[in-house]
Amino acid sequence: QERSALESATRQRLPRSGCQCLSVKKEKVMTENFKLVSVAQAPRTELHDQLGLTGCEVSINSLPAGAAVPFVHAHKQNEELYGVLSGSGEIWIDGEVHAIKAGDWFRVSPAGKRAIRAAENEGITFICMQTKAGSLENYTMTDGVMCEEKAPWLK
Ligand code: ZN
Numbered sequence: 001q002e003r004s005a006l007e008s009a010t011r012q013r014l015p016r017s018g019c020q021c022l023s024v025k026k027e028k029v030m031t032e033n034f035k036l037v038s039v040a041q042a043p044r045t046e047l048h049d050q051l052g053l054t055g056c057e058v059s060i061n062s063l064p065a066g067a068a069v070p071f072v073h074a075h076k077q078n079e080e081l082y083g084v085l086s087g088s089g090e091i092w093i094d095g096e097v098h099a100i101k102a103g104d105w106f107r108v109s110p111a112g113k114r115a116i117r118a119a120e121n122e123g124i125t126f127i128c129m130q131t132k133a134g135s136l137e138n139y140t141m142t143d144g145v146m147c148e149e150k151a152p153w154l155k
Helices: 002-012 047-051
Strands: 024-031 034-039 044-046 057-063 078-093 096-101 105-108 114-118 124-132
Touching (some): 034 047, 114 124
Antiparallel strands (some): 024 034, 057 124
16 A cells, blocks of 8 residues: 555656656667667656566656655665766755765665655756665675677677
8 A cells, every 4th residue: 555655646746648658768679688778858767667677676767946756755675776867956864854966876775764856946867776675695796707708899
């Protein structure tokens, strides 16, 4: 029930004419091991379904100057990594307000109660990656596997 309330609240801030599925122009490439989509400017785009992601949800969010996500939310089990791609604004987190701007990246624990708004004089575009807290087991050197194949630009 909490989830559907969050979803409907999220939907309310989308323009009436806009469906988030329209924000992906066209699927360009799809193979067994690769899927690529192009994302157009939109209030919110969710990539989980469009790319068949199995370990995270990624959303790209844009708020015009003076606009705010119209709710505070927390999560049941997902931590979130946010990255501000352009513009600036503020995050309210557990009762404190912090300025955020392009180039900033921040992590929010599942229990963190959060809300984001754009600055009064400029919009903000940010990416949000949800992953299950505590699920990361290996990364970079312990998960990466070197392969014998050579890309054409590798001699
Ligand atoms: Zn969230």
